[in-house]
Amino acid sequence: MTRAGWIRLALIVGALAVLEAACRYGFVSRDAVIPPSKMLEGSWRALAADETRADIWLTLQNVTLSLVLSLIAGTAAGLLLHKATRLRRALDPLLASYYAVPTFVFYPLFIVLFGLNRWPLIAIGFLFAVVAVIINTLDGLARIPRAFVRTAAVMRLTRTQYALHIILPAAAPWFFTGAKFAVAYSFIGVIAGEFVVSGAGMGHATAFAYNSFDNRMMYGLIVLLFIIVGTINAVFGTVERRLYARAGR
Protein backbone atom coordinates (compact mmCIF):
# COMPACT_ATOMS: atom_id res chain seq x y z
CA MET A 1 0.00 0.00 0.00
CA THR A 2 1.22 3.55 -0.72
CA ARG A 3 1.97 6.10 2.01
CA ALA A 4 -1.21 7.97 1.04
CA GLY A 5 -3.14 4.70 1.38
CA TRP A 6 -1.82 4.14 4.92
CA ILE A 7 -2.69 7.73 5.87
CA ARG A 8 -6.19 7.27 4.45
CA LEU A 9 -6.65 4.03 6.39
CA ALA A 10 -5.35 5.63 9.59
CA LEU A 11 -7.78 8.54 9.18
CA ILE A 12 -10.74 6.21 8.68
CA VAL A 13 -9.81 3.99 11.63
CA GLY A 14 -9.16 7.09 13.77
CA ALA A 15 -12.50 8.67 12.83
CA LEU A 16 -14.34 5.40 13.58
CA ALA A 17 -12.59 5.10 16.95
CA VAL A 18 -13.54 8.68 17.86
CA LEU A 19 -17.16 8.06 16.79
CA GLU A 20 -17.24 4.78 18.75
CA ALA A 21 -15.98 6.53 21.88
CA ALA A 22 -18.28 9.55 21.37
CA CYS A 23 -21.33 7.29 21.05
CA ARG A 24 -20.38 4.99 23.94
CA TYR A 25 -19.64 7.83 26.37
CA GLY A 26 -22.77 9.75 25.46
CA PHE A 27 -21.24 12.70 23.59
CA VAL A 28 -23.52 11.83 20.67
CA SER A 29 -27.14 10.87 21.15
CA ARG A 30 -27.63 7.14 20.54
CA ASP A 31 -31.06 7.94 19.11
CA ALA A 32 -29.34 9.77 16.26
CA VAL A 33 -26.09 7.85 15.72
CA ILE A 34 -25.11 4.39 16.96
CA PRO A 35 -21.49 3.26 17.52
CA PRO A 36 -19.72 1.86 14.41
CA SER A 37 -19.45 -1.57 16.07
CA LYS A 38 -23.25 -1.68 16.28
CA MET A 39 -23.49 -0.51 12.66
CA LEU A 40 -21.37 -3.51 11.67
CA GLU A 41 -23.64 -5.77 13.70
CA GLY A 42 -26.51 -4.26 11.73
CA SER A 43 -24.71 -5.03 8.47
CA TRP A 44 -24.28 -8.63 9.55
CA ARG A 45 -27.96 -8.82 10.49
CA ALA A 46 -28.90 -7.45 7.06
CA LEU A 47 -26.74 -10.02 5.32
CA ALA A 48 -28.11 -12.85 7.46
CA ALA A 49 -31.77 -12.07 6.71
CA ASP A 50 -33.24 -13.57 3.53
CA GLU A 51 -35.45 -10.55 2.92
CA THR A 52 -32.70 -7.92 3.07
CA ARG A 53 -30.33 -10.15 1.05
CA ALA A 54 -33.01 -10.22 -1.64
CA ASP A 55 -33.27 -6.41 -1.42
CA ILE A 56 -29.49 -6.02 -1.82
CA TRP A 57 -29.44 -8.47 -4.73
CA LEU A 58 -32.31 -6.63 -6.45
CA THR A 59 -30.52 -3.28 -6.06
CA LEU A 60 -27.27 -4.67 -7.44
CA GLN A 61 -29.10 -6.11 -10.44
CA ASN A 62 -30.89 -2.80 -11.10
CA VAL A 63 -27.69 -0.78 -10.75
CA THR A 64 -25.83 -3.17 -13.08
CA LEU A 65 -28.57 -2.94 -15.69
CA SER A 66 -28.74 0.87 -15.56
CA LEU A 67 -24.93 1.04 -15.64
CA VAL A 68 -24.57 -1.27 -18.65
CA LEU A 69 -27.34 0.51 -20.55
CA SER A 70 -25.90 3.94 -19.77
CA LEU A 71 -22.41 2.85 -20.87
CA ILE A 72 -23.70 1.48 -24.18
CA ALA A 73 -26.07 4.37 -24.93
CA GLY A 74 -23.73 7.05 -23.56
CA THR A 75 -20.74 5.85 -25.59
CA ALA A 76 -22.83 5.54 -28.75
CA ALA A 77 -24.33 9.01 -28.24
CA GLY A 78 -20.86 10.45 -27.51
CA LEU A 79 -19.49 8.98 -30.74
CA LEU A 80 -22.47 10.30 -32.70
CA LEU A 81 -22.25 13.81 -31.23
CA HIS A 82 -18.50 13.90 -31.81
CA LYS A 83 -19.14 13.36 -35.51
CA ALA A 84 -22.22 15.61 -35.72
CA THR A 85 -20.57 18.86 -34.60
CA ARG A 86 -23.60 21.06 -35.32
CA LEU A 87 -25.88 18.81 -33.29
CA ARG A 88 -23.30 18.85 -30.50
CA ARG A 89 -23.16 22.65 -30.50
CA ALA A 90 -26.96 22.71 -30.27
CA LEU A 91 -27.01 20.22 -27.37
CA ASP A 92 -24.02 21.60 -25.42
CA PRO A 93 -26.06 23.96 -23.18
CA LEU A 94 -28.52 21.15 -22.43
CA LEU A 95 -25.74 18.75 -21.46
CA ALA A 96 -24.12 21.41 -19.29
CA SER A 97 -27.33 22.08 -17.34
CA TYR A 98 -28.60 18.50 -17.34
CA TYR A 99 -27.91 17.72 -13.70
CA ALA A 100 -30.09 20.66 -12.63
CA VAL A 101 -33.12 18.64 -13.77
CA PRO A 102 -34.77 16.61 -10.94
CA THR A 103 -34.89 13.25 -12.73
CA PHE A 104 -37.31 11.73 -10.20
CA VAL A 105 -40.16 13.83 -11.57
CA PHE A 106 -40.19 11.43 -14.52
CA TYR A 107 -40.89 8.40 -12.28
CA PRO A 108 -44.70 8.50 -12.78
CA LEU A 109 -44.16 8.76 -16.52
CA PHE A 110 -41.86 5.72 -16.44
CA ILE A 111 -44.47 3.76 -14.50
CA VAL A 112 -46.95 4.53 -17.25
CA LEU A 113 -44.38 3.56 -19.90
CA PHE A 114 -42.83 0.47 -18.29
CA GLY A 115 -45.39 -0.64 -15.69
CA LEU A 116 -44.97 -1.26 -11.97
CA ASN A 117 -41.77 -3.26 -12.09
CA ARG A 118 -37.99 -2.70 -11.85
CA TRP A 119 -37.69 -0.79 -15.12
CA PRO A 120 -38.85 2.67 -13.94
CA LEU A 121 -36.04 2.62 -11.35
CA ILE A 122 -33.51 1.37 -13.91
CA ALA A 123 -34.64 4.23 -16.15
CA ILE A 124 -34.00 6.72 -13.32
CA GLY A 125 -30.50 5.26 -12.73
CA PHE A 126 -29.89 5.28 -16.47
CA LEU A 127 -30.92 8.94 -16.82
CA PHE A 128 -28.60 9.86 -13.95
CA ALA A 129 -25.63 8.00 -15.42
CA VAL A 130 -25.92 8.37 -19.17
CA VAL A 131 -24.99 12.05 -19.47
CA ALA A 132 -21.79 11.57 -17.44
CA VAL A 133 -20.81 8.88 -19.97
CA ILE A 134 -21.70 11.11 -22.93
CA ILE A 135 -19.72 14.08 -21.56
CA ASN A 136 -16.63 11.99 -20.80
CA THR A 137 -16.81 10.19 -24.15
CA LEU A 138 -16.94 13.56 -25.93
CA ASP A 139 -14.07 14.82 -23.81
CA GLY A 140 -11.95 11.74 -24.56
CA LEU A 141 -12.59 11.95 -28.30
CA ALA A 142 -11.85 15.68 -28.40
CA ARG A 143 -8.52 15.11 -26.66
CA ILE A 144 -7.15 12.59 -29.15
CA PRO A 145 -4.02 14.39 -30.41
CA ARG A 146 -4.12 15.51 -34.03
CA ALA A 147 -0.73 13.82 -34.51
CA PHE A 148 -2.37 10.43 -33.80
CA VAL A 149 -5.03 11.07 -36.43
CA ARG A 150 -2.36 12.05 -38.98
CA THR A 151 -0.18 9.11 -38.00
CA ALA A 152 -3.13 6.79 -38.64
CA ALA A 153 -3.54 8.32 -42.10
CA VAL A 154 0.18 7.91 -42.87
CA MET A 155 -0.01 4.27 -41.75
CA ARG A 156 -3.04 3.87 -44.02
CA LEU A 157 -5.13 2.24 -41.29
CA THR A 158 -8.62 1.02 -42.13
CA ARG A 159 -11.58 2.59 -40.27
CA THR A 160 -11.84 -0.44 -38.00
CA GLN A 161 -8.11 -0.44 -37.24
CA TYR A 162 -8.30 3.28 -36.51
CA ALA A 163 -11.25 2.83 -34.14
CA LEU A 164 -9.82 -0.20 -32.33
CA HIS A 165 -6.14 0.66 -32.19
CA ILE A 166 -6.13 4.47 -31.95
CA ILE A 167 -9.47 5.91 -30.79
CA LEU A 168 -10.27 3.28 -28.17
CA PRO A 169 -6.91 3.22 -26.34
CA ALA A 170 -6.28 6.97 -26.77
CA ALA A 171 -9.62 7.90 -25.22
CA ALA A 172 -9.66 4.99 -22.71
CA PRO A 173 -8.77 7.06 -19.62
CA TRP A 174 -11.75 9.37 -20.28
CA PHE A 175 -14.09 6.48 -21.12
CA PHE A 176 -13.03 5.02 -17.80
CA THR A 177 -13.68 8.24 -15.91
CA GLY A 178 -17.15 8.27 -17.49
CA ALA A 179 -17.70 4.68 -16.35
CA LYS A 180 -16.59 5.56 -12.81
CA PHE A 181 -19.09 8.43 -12.66
CA ALA A 182 -21.75 6.16 -14.17
CA VAL A 183 -21.29 3.67 -11.32
CA ALA A 184 -21.82 6.40 -8.72
CA TYR A 185 -24.77 7.95 -10.56
CA SER A 186 -26.43 4.57 -11.16
CA PHE A 187 -26.25 3.80 -7.45
CA ILE A 188 -27.59 7.27 -6.55
CA GLY A 189 -30.42 7.04 -9.09
CA VAL A 190 -31.53 3.52 -8.21
CA ILE A 191 -31.15 3.72 -4.42
CA ALA A 192 -32.67 7.18 -4.11
CA GLY A 193 -35.54 5.98 -6.31
CA GLU A 194 -36.04 2.92 -4.11
CA PHE A 195 -35.84 5.10 -0.99
CA VAL A 196 -38.57 7.45 -2.13
CA VAL A 197 -40.92 5.54 -4.39
CA SER A 198 -40.26 1.79 -4.46
CA GLY A 199 -41.48 -1.17 -2.40
CA ALA A 200 -38.29 -3.22 -2.66
CA GLY A 201 -34.51 -2.89 -2.86
CA MET A 202 -31.76 -1.59 -0.61
CA GLY A 203 -33.08 1.98 -0.66
CA HIS A 204 -36.54 0.80 0.35
CA ALA A 205 -35.10 -1.41 3.13
CA THR A 206 -33.13 1.58 4.46
CA ALA A 207 -36.23 3.81 4.37
CA PHE A 208 -38.28 1.06 6.06
CA ALA A 209 -35.67 0.71 8.84
CA TYR A 210 -35.62 4.49 9.26
CA ASN A 211 -39.40 4.70 9.55
CA SER A 212 -39.41 1.78 12.03
CA PHE A 213 -36.73 3.46 14.22
CA ASP A 214 -34.49 0.43 13.53
CA ASN A 215 -31.24 2.40 13.61
CA ARG A 216 -29.04 -0.68 13.69
CA MET A 217 -30.52 -2.03 10.43
CA MET A 218 -30.57 1.41 8.81
CA TYR A 219 -26.92 2.13 9.59
CA GLY A 220 -26.02 -1.49 8.80
CA LEU A 221 -27.44 -1.08 5.29
CA ILE A 222 -25.69 2.29 4.86
CA VAL A 223 -22.36 0.71 5.87
CA LEU A 224 -22.94 -2.15 3.43
CA LEU A 225 -23.62 0.37 0.69
CA PHE A 226 -20.39 2.21 1.57
CA ILE A 227 -18.45 -1.06 1.41
CA ILE A 228 -19.95 -2.09 -1.95
CA VAL A 229 -19.51 1.32 -3.63
CA GLY A 230 -16.10 1.85 -2.01
CA THR A 231 -14.84 -1.51 -3.27
CA ILE A 232 -16.09 -0.89 -6.81
CA ASN A 233 -14.59 2.62 -6.78
CA ALA A 234 -11.26 1.34 -5.46
CA VAL A 235 -11.06 -1.20 -8.29
CA PHE A 236 -12.01 1.45 -10.87
CA GLY A 237 -9.61 3.95 -9.30
CA THR A 238 -6.70 1.51 -9.53
CA VAL A 239 -7.35 0.77 -13.20
CA GLU A 240 -7.88 4.47 -13.94
CA ARG A 241 -4.60 5.43 -12.21
CA ARG A 242 -2.75 2.84 -14.27
CA LEU A 243 -4.30 4.13 -17.50
CA TYR A 244 -3.40 7.74 -16.70
CA ALA A 245 0.11 6.82 -15.52
CA ARG A 246 0.73 4.95 -18.75
CA ALA A 247 -0.53 7.93 -20.71
CA GLY A 248 1.92 10.11 -18.77
CA ARG A 249 -0.88 12.35 -17.50
Place this chain on the structure above:
Amino acid sequence: MQADHLHLSGVTRIYPATEGHAAVHALGPIDLSLRQGEFFSVVGPSGCGKSTLLDVIAGLAMQSTGTILFEGKPVAGAVPDGIGVVFQEDASFPWLTVFDNAAFALRRAGVPDAEVRERVRHTLAFTGLSSFAQAYPAQLSGGMRQRLCIARTLVTRPRLLLLDEPFGALDQQTRLLMGDELLKLWRETGATVLLITHSLDEAALLSDRIGVMSARPGVFIDLVETGWARERDSRLAAEPAFGAVTGRLWAALRDQSIKALAMAS
Protein backbone atom coordinates in the same frame (compact mmCIF):
# COMPACT_ATOMS: atom_id res chain seq x y z
CA MET B 1 22.22 11.81 -62.11
CA GLN B 2 19.34 9.55 -61.04
CA ALA B 3 15.68 10.01 -62.03
CA ASP B 4 13.43 12.30 -59.97
CA HIS B 5 12.12 10.47 -56.93
CA LEU B 6 9.60 13.19 -56.18
CA HIS B 7 8.38 15.75 -58.66
CA LEU B 8 6.10 18.73 -58.01
CA SER B 9 4.78 20.87 -60.78
CA GLY B 10 2.66 23.99 -60.27
CA VAL B 11 1.44 22.80 -56.86
CA THR B 12 -0.75 25.26 -54.95
CA ARG B 13 -2.92 25.01 -51.87
CA ILE B 14 -5.73 27.50 -51.46
CA TYR B 15 -8.03 27.26 -48.45
CA PRO B 16 -11.51 28.18 -49.69
CA ALA B 17 -13.45 31.08 -48.18
CA THR B 18 -15.56 30.20 -45.15
CA GLU B 19 -18.21 32.15 -43.25
CA GLY B 20 -16.55 35.46 -42.30
CA HIS B 21 -13.14 34.49 -43.69
CA ALA B 22 -11.72 35.17 -47.14
CA ALA B 23 -9.98 32.43 -49.13
CA VAL B 24 -6.31 31.95 -48.14
CA HIS B 25 -3.70 31.25 -50.76
CA ALA B 26 -1.27 29.32 -48.52
CA LEU B 27 1.17 27.80 -50.94
CA GLY B 28 2.66 27.92 -54.38
CA PRO B 29 2.91 27.54 -57.20
CA ILE B 30 5.71 25.12 -56.29
CA ASP B 31 7.97 23.37 -58.78
CA LEU B 32 10.46 20.98 -57.25
CA SER B 33 12.31 17.77 -58.08
CA LEU B 34 14.07 15.60 -55.51
CA ARG B 35 16.72 13.09 -56.54
CA GLN B 36 16.65 9.53 -55.22
CA GLY B 37 18.50 9.48 -51.88
CA GLU B 38 18.78 13.27 -51.62
CA PHE B 39 18.55 15.10 -48.29
CA PHE B 40 16.49 18.20 -48.98
CA SER B 41 15.46 20.78 -46.39
CA VAL B 42 12.85 23.52 -46.58
CA VAL B 43 13.29 26.74 -44.60
CA GLY B 44 11.00 29.72 -44.59
CA PRO B 45 9.31 32.28 -42.35
CA SER B 46 6.54 31.24 -39.99
CA GLY B 47 3.23 30.67 -41.75
CA CYS B 48 4.77 30.44 -45.22
CA GLY B 49 3.20 27.05 -45.93
CA LYS B 50 6.11 24.68 -45.15
CA SER B 51 3.92 22.22 -43.27
CA THR B 52 1.19 22.57 -45.90
CA LEU B 53 3.78 21.58 -48.50
CA LEU B 54 4.63 18.48 -46.47
CA ASP B 55 0.94 17.63 -46.08
CA VAL B 56 0.23 17.74 -49.81
CA ILE B 57 3.39 15.75 -50.65
CA ALA B 58 2.40 13.13 -48.06
CA GLY B 59 -1.15 12.98 -49.40
CA LEU B 60 -2.54 14.19 -46.06
CA ALA B 61 -4.07 17.19 -47.84
CA MET B 62 -5.15 17.71 -51.41
CA GLN B 63 -3.36 20.28 -53.54
CA SER B 64 -5.63 22.89 -55.16
CA THR B 65 -3.79 22.81 -58.49
CA GLY B 66 -0.72 21.14 -59.95
CA THR B 67 0.63 17.61 -59.93
CA ILE B 68 2.78 15.63 -57.49
CA LEU B 69 4.53 12.50 -58.71
CA PHE B 70 6.16 10.08 -56.26
CA GLU B 71 8.13 7.39 -58.07
CA GLY B 72 6.26 8.41 -61.20
CA LYS B 73 2.78 7.92 -59.69
CA PRO B 74 0.44 10.83 -58.85
CA VAL B 75 -0.20 11.75 -55.21
CA ALA B 76 -3.61 13.30 -54.61
CA GLY B 77 -5.10 13.37 -51.14
CA ALA B 78 -4.13 9.82 -50.05
CA VAL B 79 -0.84 8.64 -48.55
CA PRO B 80 0.99 6.43 -51.08
CA ASP B 81 2.94 3.33 -50.14
CA GLY B 82 6.61 4.11 -49.44
CA ILE B 83 6.13 7.46 -47.71
CA GLY B 84 6.85 7.88 -44.00
CA VAL B 85 6.16 11.02 -41.98
CA VAL B 86 7.53 12.18 -38.63
CA PHE B 87 5.62 15.07 -37.08
CA GLN B 88 6.82 17.85 -34.82
CA GLU B 89 4.43 16.80 -32.05
CA ASP B 90 5.06 13.69 -30.01
CA ALA B 91 3.00 11.04 -31.81
CA SER B 92 4.19 8.02 -29.81
CA PHE B 93 1.25 6.00 -28.50
CA PRO B 94 1.38 6.24 -24.68
CA TRP B 95 -0.54 2.98 -24.13
CA LEU B 96 2.08 0.89 -25.99
CA THR B 97 5.63 -0.02 -25.02
CA VAL B 98 8.52 1.23 -27.15
CA PHE B 99 8.66 -2.18 -28.87
CA ASP B 100 4.92 -2.24 -29.57
CA ASN B 101 4.99 1.36 -30.81
CA ALA B 102 7.72 0.49 -33.27
CA ALA B 103 5.88 -2.67 -34.34
CA PHE B 104 2.50 -0.93 -34.70
CA ALA B 105 2.44 -0.21 -38.44
CA LEU B 106 3.93 -3.58 -39.39
CA ARG B 107 1.37 -5.48 -37.31
CA ARG B 108 -1.52 -3.50 -38.80
CA ALA B 109 -0.14 -4.27 -42.26
CA GLY B 110 -0.21 -8.00 -41.46
CA VAL B 111 3.56 -8.55 -41.54
CA PRO B 112 4.40 -11.99 -40.01
CA ASP B 113 5.39 -11.90 -36.31
CA ALA B 114 8.92 -13.21 -36.80
CA GLU B 115 9.64 -10.52 -39.37
CA VAL B 116 8.09 -7.83 -37.15
CA ARG B 117 10.36 -8.87 -34.25
CA GLU B 118 13.43 -8.90 -36.46
CA ARG B 119 12.74 -5.52 -38.07
CA VAL B 120 11.78 -3.83 -34.81
CA ARG B 121 14.86 -5.16 -32.97
CA HIS B 122 17.07 -3.92 -35.80
CA THR B 123 15.43 -0.49 -35.91
CA LEU B 124 15.52 -0.02 -32.13
CA ALA B 125 19.20 -0.94 -32.09
CA PHE B 126 19.72 1.47 -34.95
CA THR B 127 18.02 4.31 -33.07
CA GLY B 128 19.62 3.49 -29.70
CA LEU B 129 16.38 2.42 -28.03
CA SER B 130 17.03 -1.32 -27.56
CA SER B 131 17.43 -1.10 -23.80
CA PHE B 132 14.09 0.75 -23.54
CA ALA B 133 12.09 -1.74 -25.61
CA GLN B 134 9.75 -2.57 -22.71
CA ALA B 135 9.45 1.02 -21.41
CA TYR B 136 6.40 3.19 -22.03
CA PRO B 137 6.80 6.58 -23.77
CA ALA B 138 5.98 8.40 -20.51
CA GLN B 139 9.20 6.93 -19.11
CA LEU B 140 11.33 8.40 -21.93
CA SER B 141 12.81 11.87 -22.44
CA GLY B 142 11.45 14.14 -25.19
CA GLY B 143 14.41 13.35 -27.45
CA MET B 144 13.96 9.61 -26.97
CA ARG B 145 10.25 9.84 -27.73
CA GLN B 146 11.04 11.67 -30.96
CA ARG B 147 13.61 8.96 -31.77
CA LEU B 148 10.86 6.42 -31.16
CA CYS B 149 8.62 8.22 -33.67
CA ILE B 150 11.48 8.14 -36.17
CA ALA B 151 12.03 4.42 -35.42
CA ARG B 152 8.32 3.72 -35.88
CA THR B 153 8.50 5.35 -39.30
CA LEU B 154 11.82 3.82 -40.34
CA VAL B 155 10.70 0.30 -39.49
CA THR B 156 8.26 0.51 -42.41
CA ARG B 157 11.29 1.18 -44.67
CA PRO B 158 9.94 4.34 -46.32
CA ARG B 159 11.59 5.33 -49.55
CA LEU B 160 10.64 8.96 -48.96
CA LEU B 161 10.94 10.25 -45.40
CA LEU B 162 9.10 13.50 -44.62
CA LEU B 163 10.12 15.22 -41.40
CA ASP B 164 8.09 18.15 -40.09
CA GLU B 165 10.37 19.90 -37.59
CA PRO B 166 10.99 16.66 -35.71
CA PHE B 167 13.50 18.27 -33.34
CA GLY B 168 11.56 21.50 -32.83
CA ALA B 169 10.91 20.86 -29.14
CA LEU B 170 14.51 19.88 -28.28
CA ASP B 171 17.39 21.98 -26.95
CA GLN B 172 20.22 23.00 -29.29
CA GLN B 173 22.77 20.39 -28.18
CA THR B 174 20.26 17.55 -28.40
CA ARG B 175 19.19 18.82 -31.84
CA LEU B 176 22.77 18.65 -33.09
CA LEU B 177 23.21 15.10 -31.82
CA MET B 178 19.82 14.03 -33.17
CA GLY B 179 20.86 15.56 -36.49
CA ASP B 180 23.96 13.35 -36.49
CA GLU B 181 21.80 10.31 -35.84
CA LEU B 182 19.43 11.32 -38.61
CA LEU B 183 22.35 11.61 -41.05
CA LYS B 184 23.51 8.13 -40.03
CA LEU B 185 20.02 6.73 -40.58
CA TRP B 186 19.75 8.50 -43.92
CA ARG B 187 23.06 7.04 -45.13
CA GLU B 188 22.16 3.54 -43.99
CA THR B 189 18.60 3.47 -45.33
CA GLY B 190 19.28 5.30 -48.59
CA ALA B 191 15.87 7.00 -48.29
CA THR B 192 15.13 10.37 -49.82
CA VAL B 193 14.57 12.87 -47.01
CA LEU B 194 12.55 16.08 -47.02
CA LEU B 195 13.01 18.03 -43.78
CA ILE B 196 10.91 21.03 -42.80
CA THR B 197 12.74 23.20 -40.29
CA HIS B 198 12.86 26.68 -38.81
CA SER B 199 16.54 26.32 -38.04
CA LEU B 200 18.95 27.59 -40.67
CA ASP B 201 21.84 25.79 -38.90
CA GLU B 202 19.99 22.51 -38.94
CA ALA B 203 19.14 22.86 -42.63
CA ALA B 204 22.75 23.84 -43.49
CA LEU B 205 24.23 20.95 -41.51
CA LEU B 206 22.02 18.16 -42.70
CA SER B 207 21.11 18.89 -46.29
CA ASP B 208 22.43 18.30 -49.77
CA ARG B 209 20.11 21.04 -50.93
CA ILE B 210 17.96 23.64 -49.20
CA GLY B 211 14.84 25.32 -50.53
CA VAL B 212 14.18 28.81 -49.16
CA MET B 213 10.52 29.77 -49.15
CA SER B 214 8.98 33.22 -49.34
CA ALA B 215 6.34 34.59 -46.97
CA ARG B 216 2.77 33.41 -47.70
CA PRO B 217 1.91 32.23 -50.28
CA GLY B 218 5.12 30.22 -50.02
CA VAL B 219 7.15 29.75 -53.19
CA PHE B 220 10.81 28.81 -53.50
CA ILE B 221 12.91 31.95 -53.83
CA ASP B 222 16.29 30.21 -53.66
CA LEU B 223 17.65 26.66 -53.90
CA VAL B 224 21.00 26.32 -52.15
CA GLU B 225 23.37 23.39 -52.95
CA THR B 226 25.58 22.78 -49.91
CA GLY B 227 28.08 20.51 -51.65
CA TRP B 228 28.72 18.43 -48.48
CA ALA B 229 30.11 14.92 -48.71
CA ARG B 230 27.63 12.12 -47.87
CA GLU B 231 29.78 11.20 -44.83
CA ARG B 232 29.24 14.22 -42.60
CA ASP B 233 28.17 15.19 -39.10
CA SER B 234 27.64 18.20 -36.85
CA ARG B 235 31.37 19.01 -36.74
CA LEU B 236 30.65 20.71 -40.08
CA ALA B 237 29.48 23.66 -37.98
CA ALA B 238 33.14 24.60 -37.43
CA GLU B 239 33.85 24.83 -41.18
CA PRO B 240 33.97 28.26 -42.87
CA ALA B 241 31.79 26.88 -45.68
CA PHE B 242 29.03 26.24 -43.13
CA GLY B 243 28.96 29.93 -42.28
CA ALA B 244 28.78 30.76 -45.98
CA VAL B 245 25.72 28.50 -46.43
CA THR B 246 23.84 29.88 -43.41
CA GLY B 247 24.79 33.40 -44.52
CA ARG B 248 23.28 32.81 -47.95
CA LEU B 249 20.13 31.31 -46.41
CA TRP B 250 19.67 34.30 -44.12
CA ALA B 251 20.33 36.74 -46.94
CA ALA B 252 17.50 35.16 -48.90
CA LEU B 253 15.23 34.83 -45.89
CA ARG B 254 15.64 38.09 -43.97
CA ASP B 255 13.28 40.26 -46.02
CA GLN B 256 10.73 37.45 -46.18
CA SER B 257 10.82 37.05 -42.41
CA ILE B 258 10.24 40.78 -41.95
CA LYS B 259 7.33 40.57 -44.40
CA ALA B 260 5.86 37.55 -42.57
CA LEU B 261 6.17 39.34 -39.25
CA ALA B 262 4.35 42.39 -40.66
CA MET B 263 1.60 40.12 -42.06
CA ALA B 264 1.19 38.42 -38.68
CA SER B 265 0.84 41.71 -36.82
